[in-house]
Amino acid sequence: MKSFKIFYVLLASILGIIFILPMLWMFSNSFKTDVEVMSPVFHLFPQEFTMDNFHTIFVGGAVEVPIFRWIFNSFFVGFAATLLVIVVDAMAAYALAKLDIPLKRTLFALFIGSLMVPGIISFLPQYLNFSNFNLINTYYVLILPYSGGALGVFLLIQFFQSFPNEIIEAARIDGANKWQVFISVLMPSSVSIVTTLAIFTFMSVFNDYVWPFFTVTDLQMRTLTAGVAVMATGSFVQSYGKLMALATLSTIPTLIIFIIGQRQFIQSITATGVKQ
Amino acid sequence: MPATTSSHWKSKLTSSLFIVPYLIAFIAFTLIPIIYGFIISLKEYNLLDPVHPFVGLDNYKKIFTDGTQENDLFFIGMKATLKFVVFSVPFLVVIGLGFALLLNALPAKLRSLFRSIYFIPYAVSATVMAVIWKRMFDVTGGFLNLLMAKVGIREFDPIPWLMDTPFVWFSLVVATLWWTIGFNMIIFVNALNGVPEDLYEAAKIDGANGWDRLKSITLPFIRPVLIFVLITSTIASYNVFAQPNLISNAGDETKVLLMGILQTAYTAREIGSASAMAILMGLSIMIVSIIQFKITNQKE
Numbered sequence: 001m002k003s004f005k006i007f008y009v010l011l012a013s014i015l016g017i018i019f020i021l022p023m024l025w026m027f028s029n030s031f032k033t034d035v036e037v038m039s040p041v042f043h044l045f046p047q048e049f050t051m052d053n054f055h056t057i058f059v060g061g062a063v064e065v066p067i068f069r070w071i072f073n074s075f076f077v078g079f080a081a082t083l084l085v086i087v088v089d090a091m092a093a094y095a096l097a098k099l100d101i102p103l104k105r106t107l108f109a110l111f112i113g114s115l116m117v118p119g120i121i122s123f124l125p126q127y128l129n130f131s132n133f134n135l136i137n138t139y140y141v142l143i144l145p146y147s148g149g150a151l152g153v154f155l156l157i158q159f160f161q162s163f164p165n166e167i168i169e170a171a172r173i174d175g176a177n178k179w180q181v182f183i184s185v186l187m188p189s190s191v192s193i194v195t196t197l198a199i200f201t202f203m204s205v206f207n208d209y210v211w212p213f214f215t216v217t218d219l220q221m222r223t224l225t226a227g228v229a230v231m232a233t234g235s236f237v238q239s240y241g242k243l244m245a246l247a248t249l250s251t252i253p254t255l256i257i258f259i260i261g262q263r264q265f266i267q268s269i270t271a272t273g274v275k276q
Numbered sequence: 277m278p279a280t281t282s283s284h285w286k287s288k289l290t291s292s293l294f295i296v297p298y299l300i301a302f303i304a305f306t307l308i309p310i311i312y313g314f315i316i317s318l319k320e321y322n323l324l325d326p327v328h329p330f331v332g333l334d335n336y337k338k339i340f341t342d343g344t345q346e347n348d349l350f351f352i353g354m355k356a357t358l359k360f361v362v363f364s365v366p367f368l369v370v371i372g373l374g375f376a377l378l379l380n381a382l383p384a385k386l387r388s389l390f391r392s393i394y395f396i397p398y399a400v401s402a403t404v405m406a407v408i409w410k411r412m413f414d415v416t417g418g419f420l421n422l423l424m425a426k427v428g429i430r431e432f433d434p435i436p437w438l439m440d441t442p443f444v445w446f447s448l449v450v451a452t453l454w455w456t457i458g459f460n461m462i463i464f465v466n467a468l469n470g471v472p473e474d475l476y477e478a479a480k481i482d483g484a485n486g487w488d489r490l491k492s493i494t495l496p497f498i499r500p501v502l503i504f505v506l507i508t509s510t511i512a513s514y515n516v517f518a519q520p521n522l523i524s525n526a527g528d529e530t531k532v533l534l535m536g537i538l539q540t541a542y543t544a545r546e547i548g549s550a551s552a553m554a555i556l557m558g559l560s561i562m563i564v565s566i567i568q569f570k571i572t573n574q575k576e
Contacts, residue, residue, distance in 0.1 A: 008381045015378075016393045022454060023397070025419050026408045042422035084301075092298035099291035107295070114306050118558035120515070120534065122309030124541055124551050125316055129309065148305025153298065178290060207401035209518055210534075214542065228403040232410075232522060240411060247407045251400055258399035262392060266462055 023251075030054070030245035037240045053245035063235045063242075065227075066220055067249060074224040075253070077139065078206040081146040085201045086194060088147055093156035094182050098168060108157075111150040127215060137218045146205055152197050159193040160186065192264075199261050206254060224250040317555050321548035328548070335552035346549045349540055350556070353533035356520070360532060361513045361564075364449045368509040369502070371453060372460030377490075379461070380468055391465070395458030406522035409451035413437035413523070444526040448519045456512070460505050467501035468494065503572045507565050514561050533557050 024044070029037055030053055032046045057065045095101050096108055130141045163186060171185050187194070206225070213226040222230060228250050236243040258265070317335055321328045338346045375394055379387055397405070412419045414437075421434035437447045471494055479489050495502070517538075520530040537557065541550035 005381075005383060008378060009383070009386060012378055012382055012386070012390045015375075016390055019393055019397065019454065021419070022408045022412055023400075025412065026404075029411065038417040040416065040422070040425070042426040088298040088301055091294045095291055095294035099294060100288060101291045101295060102288060107299070110307075111302065114302070114310070116562065117310055118511070118515070118561045120537065120554045121313045121558040122306065124547055124554060125309040125312035126305065127541075128316070128547065129312070144301075145305045147298075147301035148303075148307075150302070150306070178294070182294070203399070209402040210538075214538070225401040225403050228401070228407060229522065232403065232407050240417070243407055244411065247404045251404050254399045254401065255396070258396070262395075266391070266395070 026244050026247055026251075029241060030248045032241050032244075034239055034241050037244075050241075053241045054249070056242055057245055057249065064219065065231065065235075065246065066222075067227075067246070069220055070222055070224045070227040070250075071253065073139075073142075073221065074206055077142045077212075077223060078202045080139070081143045081205045082198050082201045084143065084147045085149070085152050086198055089152035089156055089197065090187065090190075090194065091182070092153050093160050094186060096153070097157045097160035098163070098165075098186070099178065111153055114150050115154065123211070130215060137216050137221050139221075141215045142212055142221075142223065145211065146201065152201065155197055156190070156193060159190060163189060192267075195264055196267070199265050202257070203254070203265075224253075313551050313555065316548055317551035319548045321546070321551070323545035323547060331548070335549045336556070338549060339552060339556065345544065346540065346546075346553065349531075349536035350533070350553050352528050352531055353536035353553075354557075354560075356529065356531050357514060357516065357533040359445065360448065360516050360520070360530075361510060363445050364452050364513045364516075365506070365509050367449060367453055368457065368460055368513070369506050372457050372505060372509075373464050373502075375457060375461040376464030376468055379465055391458075391462070394461055397455050398458045400455065402518035403522065405451065405455045406518050409447065409454070409519075410438070410523045412451075413447045415439075438523060438525045441526065441529055444524050444530055448516075448524060448530065451519055451523060452513075452516070460509065463501060463505055464498070467498040471497045499572075503569065506572060507568055510564060510568060511561060514557075514564070 028045055031049050031051070032043075033048055033050050033052070036043070036046065036048060056063065057067050096104060101107075126145055130136055135141045167185060168181055171181050176185070206223075208223075209225050209229065212223045213229055216222055216226065219227075219230070228246055231246055232243055236246065316328075318330060318332060319328045320331045320334070335346070338344045339350045341347055379391055379394075382390060400408070411417075415421060415434050418434075418437070420437060421430075424430050425434070435443055437443045475493050475497075476489060479493055484492070515534060516532055517534040520532050521535055524530040533553070534557075537550050537553045540546050540553060544550075
């Protein structure tokens, strides 16, 4: 039995090293000179350590990489979209789970039904709509579309429905109106599920690639994820060292958020996985 | 009586206010785009042309007419997409489950450490993932070829991982597994934790070995989660774009449907045809998911 455990630990360690290596390779290549990056000899760690790649990105020169603007854009868009999603989804879920509203079943069916329509169908019309309103290359096009998704509403409804009606009724008898019940009774008891939705939304907005790539063409308005794609297929296509430095830089923010929120994130996947 | 009716009516109105913000967002950014998408697919909609005449099912006919560009892009794309689905989904499901079983077999102290390690790539964005793996599989200076030369395999003849079949499919699947397997793994870990311990105890007493226990207790018990992972992985693989678009150099072989649709829309500027292609793609995703669900959810 003991030898079995050792075998499993060994297997897990080998797989772990394989999982770490690609990121280590990115990190290491970002400190290599262009010559060494293309060298036909294997060096896991740089032979000739250089900061030139990062220097080019931060200071610029021939190639413009507005890295700080991109970081700002990604965080701004991520936070704004998350806040928007949380507010509208929570209010809607409260109405659908706990309040008496007309057409409740119809609306619920419509929202759930929309989950089954693949995203590609609304991609181009959505693009045309924003284009017709002259909102391409703005923060609106990067933020607003995420608020129409039904997944968050669905997730919150499931949680709100299990919230005891007695507590809501007690608060109503004490004179609280619907808004007060929502803000000071329901929301404080839903911190964990709301955080879950927030982390999910932030990560998916922050890392989204196709939508921001096609709706924003102004270099200054790019997000980090789209910016990396622009450089990977453009100025840095022949300069792997600089591309790796850019990739390393753009991974650090998500990695920090990920490490901080990991426990919550894992619990949230657990919750959604079981529900479905 | 009239008083209660009126207060009831007022109460409904104040309740409805809570759903208004989301309803506006839903209509503007989900419902209208879906309906508008169907309408555009029935139009000749060239971005450079201010007039968009209604042409009925012409865009769809073009897709099914031999020799048109739409026909080429759609069927090349469909073939590449289905290949990717067939090559990646079994691994996404089986290896995801394998990792979960491995985690559960580890001493409790090491579990969360390895769970984090396997899950970290999930935090990387699509483009960074692509940048990393293009470099891993590159012909000159790529990690894999350098490593193989280092240990003495194929020193003078590096493998064109990103250009030739079957290597290019191997590369795309490996990159995808690395990037996403942590998600499936965690869903499986949770499902495995839900299997009652006494079932295993009873099986052990009956002399069942590990494989027997997996086959007759674990798998039947986690079946709903298995179906969930199968269907979500299929949908995700169907929508593959970043990996072939940014990593592969294999031309038509890996030119997936999303690449064809976006090319039709943004390079050829034919939004009408592109929308028709998108709707057919969407329908085929739905059909595949329904078939999968019907087959896997059948009572034995």
